Amino acid sequence: MIRVSFPEEIKDPVTNILYYVYEPKPKTVPRVIAPFFISQRENQDIRQTLAYALFEQGKEINIPLMGTPRSGISSYLIAESLNRDEPVLLVSSNKNVDEIIHEAVNKSNSKDSVNVVSILPAKKGCSKIQLDLEMYPKLYDIPIIPLPKIENGCKGCEFYESCKYTEILRVNPDSIDLIVISYEKLVALMLNPSPVSREIIKRITEVPKNVIFDECHTLELENIIRVTIAIQNQAGSVFLEFNQFESLYERSQTIKDVITEFKNILSKDEVKTAISEILQQAADKKRWAEKHHRIVFHNNTIAPSTKQKLAMDMYKEIVDLVKKGHIKDNIRDIKILYDIVSIVKSDQYSICVSSENGNLNVQITAVDTARHEELRFFPKIVRSGKRVIFTSGTILDSTKYLQFFDTQDPVMWGAKGDLLDINSKMLILPDTKKYDFIGKNSIYKNKNEIVESIKKIRTAHAGEKIRIVAMNRRLADELSDSLFQEDNTYIDYYNSKNRYIPSDCRILIAISCAYKPINTFDPATENEFESHKKYLESVHADTWKKWNIVKDSEGKEPCVIYALGVNEKTCTDIATWGKNRLVIIGKDGRGFTSDVVCRTSCKDEIINKPKFGYELDKKFGGKCKNIDEIILRGKKWMSN
Numbered sequence: 001m002i003r004v005s006f007p008e009e010i011k012d013p014v015t016n017i018l019y020y021v022y023e024p025k026p027k028t029v030p031r032v033i034a035p036f037f038i039s040q041r042e043n044q045d046i047r048q049t050l051a052y053a054l055f056e057q058g059k060e061i062n063i064p065l066m067g068t069p070r071s072g073i074s075s076y077l078i079a080e081s082l083n084r085d086e087p088v089l090l091v092s093s094n095k096n097v098d099e100i101i102h103e104a105v106n107k108s109n110s111k112d113s114v115n116v117v118s119i120l121p122a123k124k125g126c127s128k129i130q131l132d133l134e135m136y137p138k139l140y141d142i143p144i145i146p147l148p149k150i151e152n153g154c155k156g157c158e159f160y161e162s163c164k165y166t167e168i169l170r171v172n173p174d175s176i177d178l179i180v181i182s183y184e185k186l187v188a189l190m191l192n193p194s195p196v197s198r199e200i201i202k203r204i205t206e207v208p209k210n211v212i213f214d215e216c217h218t219l220e221l222e223n224i225i226r227v228t229i230a231i232q233n234q235a236g237s238v239f240l241e242f243n244q245f246e247s248l249y250e251r252s253q254t255i256k257d258v259i260t261e262f263k264n265i266l267s268k269d270e271v272k273t274a275i276s277e278i279l280q281q282a283a284d285k286k287r288w289a290e291k292h293h294r295i296v297f298h299n300n301t302i303a304p305s306t307k308q309k310l311a312m313d314m315y316k317e318i319v320d321l322v323k324k325g326h327i328k329d330n331i332r333d334i335k336i337l338y339d340i341v342s343i344v345k346s347d348q349y350s351i352c353v354s355s356e357n358g359n360l361n362v363q364i365t366a367v368d369t370a371r372h373e374e375l376r377f378f379p380k381i382v383r384s385g386k387r388v389i390f391t392s393g394t395i396l397d398s399t400k401y402l403q404f405f406d407t408q409d410p411v412m413w414g415a416k417g418d419l420l421d422i423n424s425k426m427l428i429l430p431d432t433k434k435y436d437f438i439g440k441n442s443i444y445k446n447k448n449e450i451v452e453s454i455k456k457i458r459t460a461h462a463g464e465k466i467r468i469v470a471m472n473r474r475l476a477d478e479l480s481d482s483l484f485q486e487d488n489t490y491i492d493y494y495n496s497k498n499r500y501i502p503s504d505c506r507i508l509i510a511i512s513c514a515y516k517p518i519n520t521f522d523p524a525t526e527n528e529f530e531s532h533k534k535y536l537e538s539v540h541a542d543t544w545k546k547w548n549i550v551k552d553s554e555g556k557e558p559c560v561i562y563a564l565g566v567n568e569k570t571c572t573d574i575a576t577w578g579k580n581r582l583v584i585i586g587k588d589g590r591g592f593t594s595d596v597v598c599r600t601s602c603k604d605e606i607i608n609k610p611k612f613g614y615e616l617d618k619k620f621g622g623k624c625k626n627i628d629e630i631i632l633r634g635k636k637w638m639s640n
Contacts, residue, residue, distance in 0.1 A: 012377055014370045015193060022384035027058035031579075032412040032604045033065075035419070046419055047072060048107055051080035054411075055387065059209070062379075062388045064216065064401045066579065067413030068423055068607050069393035069548035074214045077389060078104035081210045082114060082177060089179045089204055089382070091186055092214035095497060100214070101178065117168050119181040119200065121188070122147045125165030128157060138322050141331040143338050144315045147196075154196045169199055173207050183218065183375060190374040191308065205382045216390035217541055219375050220400055221534065222524040223368040225342040226352075229266060230362040232279060244333040251326055254313040255337065261301065261344045265364070271297065274351040275362055282353045282360050290591055292528040293519050295351045299344075307345035314341050342366060354517040355438065365523035376404045393417075393548070393607070394541040398579055410579050410605075417578070418608035422555035426610035427637045428547070428563055428571050429630050435471075435565025437515040443471055443565065450511055450564060451482050453627045457509055457562055458489060460631045461638070465505040469494060469546055471512045479511075494546055506559040507638070508550040513566060513574065514542035529585045532592050536583050540574050540596070547574070560634045568614050572596075578606035611637075 008021050035049040054065075054077075067073050074090065081088035082104065094100065105114050122129055123145045133139050147165075150156050154166050161170065168179065181204065189197045213219070229240045242259055249256040265271060274295040281291060302310070318334060321327045327334055343349055346366035354361050379388060390401060401407040413419070435443045435450075443450065458466060465488045470476035476493040483489070490505065494514035521534040550559045563571055573583075578598035586593040598606045613633055617623050624630045 010380065012190065013373045014377075015191060017193065017198075019381045021381050024060045024062070024384045024386075026060045026062040026383075026388075026408070028408055029054070029057045029061050029063050029411050031409065031602065032415055035414065045076075045107070047076045047414075048079060050414055050419060051076040052083075054389075055080050055084065055210075059387065060383075060385060062383055062405070062407045064390040064392075064395055064398060064407055064410040065413055066395055066398075066410050066577070066607065067391075067393055067417040068577075069545055070422065070551045070553045071393070071413060071418065071420075072103060072553055073391045073393075073413050074212055075100050075103040075107060077210070077212055077391070078178065079107035082108035084209075086209035087173075087176050087179070087207050088210040088212065089181070089208035090212050090214060091181055091183060092212075093183050093218045094215050097180060097214075101180070104178075114177045115171070115175050116178045116180060117171060117176055118164075119168055119179065119185055119189075119204070120164055121182075121185050122165060125163065127159035127163040127165070132319075132323070136323050138328070138331060139319065141335075142318060142322060143335060145319055146312060146315045147194075149316075153194065166196065168203050169196070173203065176207055179204055179208060186378060187371045187374045190378060191370060208382075208386065210387045211379075211382055211389070213379070213388075213390045215392055216401075217392040217394045217396050219390075219404075220396045221521075221538060223371050224365055224521075224523050225339050225346070225368060226363045226365045226523075227336065227339045227343055228361050228363050230275065232360040232362070233358060245337070248321060248326065251321060251324075252314075252317045254310065254317050258310065258314055258337065258341050258344055262340050264301070265299070265344070265349070268297075271351060278351055278353045279360060279362065282355070290528060290587065292522055292525070292531055293353045294522045294525075296348060297350070298348050299346055302345065311341050311345055342368070350523045352519065352522050354519050356517060367524045379405050394544055394577060395581070396537040396541060398581065412579070412605055412607075415604040416606065416608040420555040421608060422551060422553065423608045423610045425555055425558045426548075426551055426561070427558065427613065427634065428561045428575065428610055429613040429624075429634055430563050430568045430571040431565050431630070432624060432626065433565060434567045434570070435512040437471070437512075437518070441565075443475055443512055446565070447475075447478065447482070451479070453562075453564055454479070454483060454509055456627060457507075457631055457634070460635050461507050464488065464507055464638075465503075466490070466507045466509060467492060467503050467505040467550060468509045469511065471515055475511065494542055503549040505550050506552070506557055507562075507634075508547060508559070509562045509564060510543070510547060510566065511564050513570065514539050514546065532594075533583050533585050536573075536585075536594055540583070543574050544577070558638055558640065560637050562630065562634060568612070571612060575609050575612075576606075580605075 008023055010019055010021055033050055033054050035046050035053050065073060078088055078090065101116060126147055128148050129145055139145060154160055160166055189201055231238045245255060245259050278293055278295060282293060314337065343364055343366050347369065349364055349366045352363050352365050354363065390407065395410060398410045401410065435441055435446055454468060468479065468489065468491045470479055470491065470493040473493050476491050480491050518535060519531065521531045525531040525534060547561050552559065573596040576596045576598065578600065580599040582597055582599060584595045584597065600606065613624065613630065616633060620633060
């Protein structure tokens, strides 16, 4: 049993590794943080003063902190840590983490240079893996590359003294100002029992005085692994083939074992029956969205102690096969093995079905419970004697933080979470119609109309930078082909890799919302109401984050969102955030109903809303009847 030296014993729920921690008694923080009139900082930006006021509450706090997107919460908290010479750990899924750090350094007063240590995935940080990538470029396409096996571990490697992966272990802890790690890398370290992983975890729990979990709403939604095992359409059914893997069996016993175990799961009578039942259930297209498409099975065929070893052995063998040239053009097929091994080593799997492009996709799915458990467990071993702050502009269900992380009730980043009132400079223009993911009102059946609307908006705002956000990558590619490309027009899509990177455009054309298959969360929920609630929470958060990329963080410049195919109610729901936000799901004769409310009697605990086009009806002489009238309002707003 591996032990890390802390005073009180608690056990990791996944790995059973023991940790010794102090159980802190965090100070209760006021529900709304108010800035001091005078702080001890040269930078008297009210947001920096607010960070100062929060830190003055005590050295042990444990809170979710809510504020509108683009309000710079994480940057100001890091800057305050730097001002106090207190090391800080930033855990983030954000693609613009470099910008957060750059802003923090610029906002701090007391640091001439900042020592930032980034804990990188092995694929990016390990010097030996970098050499392999240069020699075998195909390895870039492999999702996971384990650390090479070296006698005496990383410390026995010739690159130890210069390797980015082990930098955290080499530098003087007293010289570290900021440690940065992604959620995925944190989980990988927590699951890995190797000595170097234990040392890194020990260092990142002991060094910082402050810990920031950035974009913490990503902790609330489970990661779901999916493998499509059958596709049914009007022409019939197509089943997953395994022929592409058979040529590797002689060279990799582990791959053969994984595929054999997966086939055993699919060949079970109860699984075959479940596939038949769920396809029958899905045949009722009229009631498709109202049903919960999931049949659950427990997976106890592999001993828990061998599951992680099976996965690690497979990862290593795939790397060896690529190096030896046995895996060349079939990298895409090989990637499915990573999902298959995740299903095989899961404690529970489900048979589910989803609808996409007119096809029924039968999937075997598993919730990545290990990831979820580790992300809930890590705050418990890091929080002793520290300020632990979960930040987000889109906390989905604030009650989860009390349950999962033992935090106090959420705290607002100033009154209404919008100190500079930057949301008042944002205008959202709903459409007179609604575009859906599928059906007669789908974006694909209305693509010509969408293209014409975009052309009209570009003409009205000629010479200005415009960002277009499509519902998915497919539509983004089709729009790129349909629209004449201009230097000041940028086409993107929801959930792209750069989905949260702020833009210097102030005009956004949003084509529908961040919709996904309506049964996306069936594998992680118990019934259709819970599934639909998570679905809408996810759509609202992804859409709202994307719309906010055109917002001026200083609240000086106006911005406008042309929400094509999004009606008034949906726009209002997307922009409603605050303490005790609830998505209430019901049913009527036409299907699901939903309402979004923030159950709090304190107005300062509801995040300031932007302006909506319908609020200007009286000023403009009535409701908008078409896209031309909508554009007229947007143009006048931007000229004010």
